[in-house]
Amino acid sequence: MKISMRKPVIPVGPVHPLQEEMEYFQLTIDGEIVTDIDVNIAYNHRGIEEISETLQFDQVPFLVSRICGICSASHPLAYVQAVEEIANITPPERALYVRTIINELERIHSHILWAGLAGHFIGYETVFMWAWKYREPVLDLLEEITGNRNNYGNVKIGGCREDIKPDIIPKLLKELDLLEKKMDMLTKAVLDDPILHARLKGVGILTKEDAIKYAVAGPTARASGVPIDVRRDDPYAMYGALDWNVITQEEGDVFAKTVVRLLETLEAIKIIRQALKKMPDGPVMTEVKDIPPGEGCGHVEAPRGETFHYVRSDGGNRPVRHKARAPSYVNVPSFKASCIGEEVSDAMITLAAVDPCYSCTERMAVLDSQTNALICGFEELLRLSREKTERIRKGI
Amino acid sequence: MSWKLWSLKKSPWVFHVNTGACNNCDIEVVNCLTPKFDVERFGIKLVGTPRHADALLVTGVVTRQAAPRLIRAYQQTPKPCVVFAIGACACNLGIFRKGYHVVGPVDKILREVDPNAIIAYVPGCPPKPEAMISGVIKALGAI
Numbered sequence: 001m002k003i004s005m006r007k008p009v010i011p012v013g014p015v016h017p018l019q020e021e022m023e024y025f026q027l028t029i030d031g032e033i034v035t036d037i038d039v040n041i042a043y044n045h046r047g048i049e050e051i052s053e054t055l056q057f058d059q060v061p062f063l064v065s066r067i068c069g070i071c072s073a074s075h076p077l078a079y080v081q082a083v084e085e086i087a088n089i090t091p092p093e094r095a096l097y098v099r100t101i102i103n104e105l106e107r108i109h110s111h112i113l114w115a116g117l118a119g120h121f122i123g124y125e126t127v128f129m130w131a132w133k134y135r136e137p138v139l140d141l142l143e144e145i146t147g148n149r150n151n152y153g154n155v156k157i158g159g160c161r162e163d164i165k166p167d168i169i170p171k172l173l174k175e176l177d178l179l180e181k182k183m184d185m186l187t188k189a190v191l192d193d194p195i196l197h198a199r200l201k202g203v204g205i206l207t208k209e210d211a212i213k214y215a216v217a218g219p220t221a222r223a224s225g226v227p228i229d230v231r232r233d234d235p236y237a238m239y240g241a242l243d244w245n246v247i248t249q250e251e252g253d254v255f256a257k258t259v260v261r262l263l264e265t266l267e268a269i270k271i272i273r274q275a276l277k278k279m280p281d282g283p284v285m286t287e288v289k290d291i292p293p294g295e296g297c298g299h300v301e302a303p304r305g306e307t308f309h310y311v312r313s314d315g316g317n318r319p320v321r322h323k324a325r326a327p328s329y330v331n332v333p334s335f336k337a338s339c340i341g342e343e344v345s346d347a348m349i350t351l352a353a354v355d356p357c358y359s360c361t362e363r364m365a366v367l368d369s370q371t372n373a374l375i376c377g378f379e380e381l382l383r384l385s386r387e388k389t390e391r392i393r394k395g396i
Numbered sequence: 397m398s399w400k401l402w403s404l405k406k407s408p409w410v411f412h413v414n415t416g417a418c419n420n421c422d423i424e425v426v427n428c429l430t431p432k433f434d435v436e437r438f439g440i441k442l443v444g445t446p447r448h449a450d451a452l453l454v455t456g457v458v459t460r461q462a463a464p465r466l467i468r469a470y471q472q473t474p475k476p477c478v479v480f481a482i483g484a485c486a487c488n489l490g491i492f493r494k495g496y497h498v499v500g501p502v503d504k505i506l507r508e509v510d511p512n513a514i515i516a517y518v519p520g521c522p523p524k525p526e527a528m529i530s531g532v533i534k535a536l537g538a539i
């Protein structure tokens with residue numbers, strides 16, 4: 001990281017009160033205008049891919065649901081889909097519906113959480129309190145279905161661990177009606193609020209060209225007019241059989257991202273309602289025998305965008321390689337396009353607008369084992385990678 | 397009881413440090429502030445700097461990069477202070493026990509710099525907000 005002596009630099013982090021996780025931003029400014037931004041992460045790196053290679057296939061979902069607490073249904077689902085691809089398993093239809101419902105409930109709670117935090121970031125605590133109040137019933141529903149408010153641990157290779165009991169379906173439908181009314185009100189209130197218009201419109205614009213150039217995913221892309229959504233483009237679970245719309249906006253500013261997220265919660269309620277009605281009877285699990293050698297990928301539209309898992313098996317009882325790529329990994333670099341040229345006071349909400357999740361993103365930290373110093377230069381990484389290739393070649 | 401301890405028990409201001417958590421514990425901590433649980437009515441308040449805090453809420457395993465920052469945050473907190481290790485990760489590393497970038501649970505790191513640190517444990521993955529509130533109350537009662 002270069003520190004220029006002439007331009008003033010504003011450090012944000014690593015421990016700071018707004019974002020929950022540790023991360024470090026360095027904003028180079030000229031007067032009030034941000035002219036450059038640098039990000040330094042890996043405070044949250046825990047080495048999950050490596051731990052996963054020491055666990056059995058059936059234990060890994062519990063680990064990957066702890067990659068990120070908010071996407072704790074999407075990561076296991078992507079992993080499970082990858083393993084199912086290796087072993088050619090087709091889960092029963094009811095299990096696919098249960099997965100759809102849990103993933104959509106997760107999307108609702110994540111988007112409401114973001115809307116509240118966005119209010120908190122711009123100092124509008126009313127939105128924060130309001131949104132988080134409406135989020136509680138969703139967590140209660142999830143607790144009723146899976147037994148935990150977060151970290152559901154419900155999907156499993158070949159199906160789901162817990163069924164949605166028929167006797168709670170009327171309650172679910174009733175709660176959904178109540179939630180829809182509240183979300184309708186919140187959406188209208190947020191979208192008509194003159195303060196939010198003044199504060200969010202035209203701020204942190206990510207143009208369509210930039211969105212394609214940085215290959216952003218999820219609501220960040222859809223708010224810039226790029227209609228990508230794994231649920232529609234490569235349907236998994238039961239999304240192909242349900243009727244719903246991909247929400248897009250053209251502007252690409254923070255306001256557009258808010259609109260996309262809030263309207264997506266309403267779409268998600270629609271999806272859950274259909275799924276509850278169409279859900280067939282039957283088991284939620286199939287018998288799984290051995291996982292044959294092979295490799296597979298799974299991808300899922302998490303609340304923040306596409307999350308991708310790759311698993312390789314050598315026929316044993318644990319994965320020999322497991323790779324996870326979370327959506328924030330592609331969304332975070334787009335700060336370069338959206339933040340530069342903004343005022344410092346708008347930088348924070350622009351950074352928060354992609355809903356970055358660092359515990360998902362931090363896949364690597366390279367340290368010198370003698371000095372414990374961080375190595376991040378390109379030259380050093382290249383040298384290390386060449387050395388490793390040499391070692392492997394000699395081993396073969 | 398010294399007046400410092402007496403004042404600590406009245407209205408503890410807390411500072412939240414994430415040292416490598418999966419976000420879930422953090423969200424549940426923030427959840428305690430929102431209308432359903434609303435701990436501000438008991439005088440518990442989340443503050444923006446460790447220098448104003450009476451208690452540290454530490455979530456997550458301590459990773460190699462986060463350990464020096466945790467120690468600095470602890471050193472900046474006025475003593476006496478209570479450290480809450482929230483979640484299975486902070487208490488005993490939980491599922492990340494074997495991670496190569498993980499240097500230890502919160503108590504191990506803090507006891508290295510201050511052997512007399514007051515540490516309270518709230519287990520769970522994540523602990524429910526009710527559990528956190530009850531943990532805070534029990535810890536303050538035990539002082």
Ligand code: SF4
Pocket residue numbers: 066069151416417418419420421455456457482483484485486490520521522523
């Ligand atoms: S205890 Fe569980 S919920 Fe809390 S940070 Fe650790 S893995 Fe996440």
